[in-house]
Amino acid sequence: xxxxxxxxxxxxxxxxxxxxxxxxxxxxxxxxxxxxxxxxxxxxxxxxxxxxxxxxxxxxxxxxxxxxxxxxxxxxxxxxxxxxxxxxxxxxxxxxxxxxxxxxxxxxxxxxxxxxxxxxxxxxxxxxxxxxxxxxxxxxxxxxxxxxxxxxxxxxxxxxxxxxxxxxxxxxxxxxxxxxxxxxxxxxxxxxxxxxxxxxxxxxxxxxxxxxxxxxxxxxxxxxxxxxxxxxxxxxxxxxxxxxxxxxxxxxxxxxxxxxxxxxxxxxxxxxxxxxxxxxxxxxxxxxxxxxxxxxxxxxxxxxxxxxxxxxxxxxxxxxxxxxxxxxxxxx
Amino acid sequence: xxxxxxxxxxxxxxxxxxxxxxxxxxxxxxxxxxxxxxxxxxxxxxxxxxxxxxxxxxxxxxxxxxxxxxxxxxxxxxxxxxxxxxxxxxxxxxxxxxxxxxxxxxxxxxxxxxxxxxxxxxxxxxxxxxxxxxxxxxxxxxxxxxxxxxxxxxxxxxxxxxxxxxxxxxxxxxxxxxxxxxxxxxxxxxxxxxxxxxxxxxxxxxxxxxxxxxxxxxxxxxxxxxxxxxxxxxxxxxxxxxxxxxxxxxxxxxxxxxxxxxxxxxxxxxxxxxxxxxxxxxxxxxxxxxxxxxxxxxxxxxxxxxxxxxxxxxxxxxxxxxxxxxxxxxxxxxxxxxxxxxxxxxxxxxxxxxxxxxxxxxxxxxxxxxxxxxxxxxxxxx
Numbered sequence: 104x105x106x107x108x109x110x111x112x113x114x115x116x117x118x119x120x121x122x123x124x125x126x127x128x129x130x131x132x133x134x135x136x137x138x139x140x141x142x143x144x145x146x147x148x149x150x151x152x153x154x155x156x157x158x159x160x161x162x163x164x165x166x167x168x169x170x171x172x173x174x175x176x177x178x179x180x181x182x183x184x185x186x187x188x189x190x191x192x193x194x195x196x197x198x199x200x201x202x203x204x205x206x207x208x209x210x211x212x213x214x215x216x217x218x219x220x221x222x223x224x225x226x227x228x229x230x231x232x233x234x235x236x237x238x239x240x241x242x243x244x245x246x247x248x249x250x251x252x253x254x255x256x257x258x259x260x261x262x263x264x265x266x267x268x269x270x271x272x273x274x275x276x277x278x279x280x281x282x283x284x285x286x287x288x289x290x291x292x293x294x295x296x297x298x299x300x301x302x303x304x305x306x307x308x309x310x311x312x313x314x315x316x317x318x319x320x321x322x323x324x325x326x327x328x329x330x331x332x333x334x335x336x337x338x339x340x341x342x343x344x345x346x347x348x349x350x351x352x353x354x355x356x357x358x359x360x361x362x363x364x365x366x367x368x369x370x371x372x373x374x375x376x377x378x379x380x381x382x383x384x385x386x387x388x389x390x391x392x393x394x395x396x397x398x399x400x401x402x403x404x405x406x407x408x409x410x411x412x413x414x415x416x417x418x419x420x421x422x423x424x425x426x427x428x429x430x431x432x433x434x435x
Numbered sequence: 436x437x438x439x440x441x442x443x444x445x446x447x448x449x450x451x452x453x454x455x456x457x458x459x460x461x462x463x464x465x466x467x468x469x470x471x472x473x474x475x476x477x478x479x480x481x482x483x484x485x486x487x488x489x490x491x492x493x494x495x496x497x498x499x500x501x502x503x504x505x506x507x508x509x510x511x512x513x514x515x516x517x518x519x520x521x522x523x524x525x526x527x528x529x530x531x532x533x534x535x536x537x538x539x540x541x542x543x544x545x546x547x548x549x550x551x552x553x554x555x556x557x558x559x560x561x562x563x564x565x566x567x568x569x570x571x572x573x574x575x576x577x578x579x580x581x582x583x584x585x586x587x588x589x590x591x592x593x594x595x596x597x598x599x600x601x602x603x604x605x606x607x608x609x610x611x612x613x614x615x616x617x618x619x620x621x622x623x624x625x626x627x628x629x630x631x632x633x634x635x636x637x638x639x640x641x642x643x644x645x646x647x648x649x650x651x652x653x654x655x656x657x658x659x660x661x662x663x664x665x666x667x668x669x670x671x672x673x674x675x676x677x678x679x680x681x682x683x684x685x686x687x688x689x690x691x692x693x694x695x696x697x698x699x700x701x702x703x704x705x706x707x708x709x710x711x712x713x714x715x716x717x718x719x720x721x722x723x724x725x726x727x728x729x730x731x732x733x734x735x736x737x738x739x740x741x742x743x744x745x746x747x748x749x750x751x752x753x754x755x756x757x758x759x760x761x762x763x764x765x766x767x768x769x770x771x772x773x774x775x776x777x778x779x780x781x782x783x784x785x786x787x788x789x790x791x792x793x794x795x796x797x798x799x800x801x802x803x804x805x806x807x808x809x810x811x812x813x814x815x816x817x
Contacts, residue, residue, distance in 0.1 A: 381774060
């Protein structure tokens with residue numbers, strides 16, 4: 104197992120490196136020069152050239168990449184530090200270190216996704232069990248209809264529908280974003296409530312979308328366990344049905360779900376990207392689109408890199424958890 | 436009973452002597468939700484094909500004075516009594532005493548709704564010139580000094596006074612074809628690479644698998660956005676259409692290829708493949724002719740279930756202004772109008788196209804699910 108993890112971690116490093124090369128290549132193959140789109144026609148040629156030099160845009164793409172990576176720094180201490188030294192670079196658009204631009208966005212996206220994940224798990228698992236226990240009766244049918252709706256309703260459309268009903272018609276929720284314009288004036292509790300108030304819409308939308316899958320898997324697992332012989336034995340012993348379900352079946356049905364948690368971790372950053380753009384939520388997805396529009400290369404690279412790292416680690420976590428809970432799986 | 440009960444089947448088995456497609460259809464027919472999904476899809480495809488006929492106006496037929504007009508109310512009665520033929524009141528536009536432009540319905544006039552009308556010259560499917568439209572309204576009797584508008588907006592009008600219903604009909608052409616073409620491309624790539632990978636194994640397999648794994652482990656939506664920015668912003672709509680398909684197919688193939696590889700690996704060891712090899716057939720011929728057909732059941736299901744991804748991908752890009760560009764309508768780019776909360780507030784009918792995205796995705800999901808039940812030999816319905 105240990106050897107397997109080490110091997111996968113090494114592969115993960117290679118994978119992330121390849122991902123960064125792919126991303127940089129795509130970026131360099133895109134038309135339009137970095138930092139040019141926001142340039143004011145009144146700016147002098149000297150100023151533009153100075154800016155290009157400052158952000159290292161006058162060099163060849165290969166050198167730019169190596170410099171971003173921080174490889175050049177290893178050979179020449181006069182070079183700026185890169186990823187290897189823990190420096191994400193400078194944002195052309197914000198004229199700030201990328202780390203400073205990204206940090207609040209990471210928190211916003213994480214907050215949104217972690218809250219969603221919590222709600223999804225708290226709701227989906229009991230619903231899945233309920234559907235399995237009532238198989239082919241009305242709760243099961245209702246839930247399967249809801250699942251189909253959840254799977255088919257595009258999140259961004261649901262968000263717009265809810266905005267129309269609850270924001271413009273009933274005036275109950277804010278029109279998007281993460282904070283009110285007078286957020287700074289609130290007390291601590293007021294600030295927390297303000298965040299909560301803004302999170303209602305995206306969390307409801309994302310949870311509804313994610314419920315379907317997890318609910319179906321829980322139902323499937325539970326049904327499988329209920330067909331096992333030891334359940335028949337338990338029933339034959341004359342055990343109370345509730346005891347059979349909640350004592351004998353439940354734990355075995357829910358345990359394997361742990362692995363899904365790992366894979367969900369992988370989606371923490373990417374999952375909400377479209378929704379963020381639609382409801383103007385200041386997260387990573389919105390930042391990515393903004394950075395791409397401005398051709399802000401270090402910013403794009405950093406967002407992409409963070410997304411890849413999360414995805415790779417999440418998948419690895421899922422695989423490890425799978426081996427941990429299921430003795431039949433071994434990665435010798 | 437004359438015929439054997441529809442047993443769970445495998446598309447290549449023809450023991451009953453019946454065409455496997457019929458057996459599959461019999462199993463599919465039992466699923467009511469599958470049939471409902473099929474019905475939705477048939478209606479949506481009919482809308483796409485006959486858009487030129489069903490839509491009362493061309494998709495770019497503007498009436499700027501009727502900007503954001505609400506859905507027209509179709510009436511059966513007014514002060515003059517009841518009428519079996521539905522009609523609408525024309526909109527009268529005039530300048531009042533304070534020199535404001537005013538628009539109001541002229542209740543003294545009726546413009547009847549008629550079916551199979553001849554209207555503007557257009558080409559059916561861009562090919563056959565015709566003037567025929569499914570329905571339309573009579574023109575108003577003009578009166579001096581005032582301007583009259585008769586527009587039948589079933590679902591309201593957009594910013595340029597274009598009919599949202601007509602645009603939805605034409606938009607179906609984008610959304611309903613993008614999934615088919617996209618998943619077909621994914622299918623070809625997935626079958627070929629998955630087949631090669633599984634059949635040859637070894638280094639080829641390893642290389643292809645690692646390559647697919649890398650694509651699968653890249654953050655999908657970010658990759659989609661980055662690839663979109665590889666293309667110039669000022670492409671024509673046709674170019675964007677194919678660029679979007681290419682991007683989505685590029686991101687989508689590894690999942691299918693991986694599963695096909697697995698199936699091919701298990702089929703490879705069977706006797707009939709050994710026999711084919713012993714006969715000296717070319718490996719490519721064995722893969723295409725003997726191995727891949729055995730994966731058909733799974734492939735049909737997974738392709739059906741992958742189509743919604745294309746529809747959603749296109750609408751996601753379009754709603755962000757990165758996909759199909761105005762004036763060509765797609766359900767996604769029509770929803771762009773809903774992104775502004777004030778527009779959503781004042782003209783909620785801009786949300787209609789979203790319902791159609793939902794229906795299309797739902798249709799494919801329902802059909803895919805029913806197909807899986809019909810084709811899966813292991814799944815016996817309880």
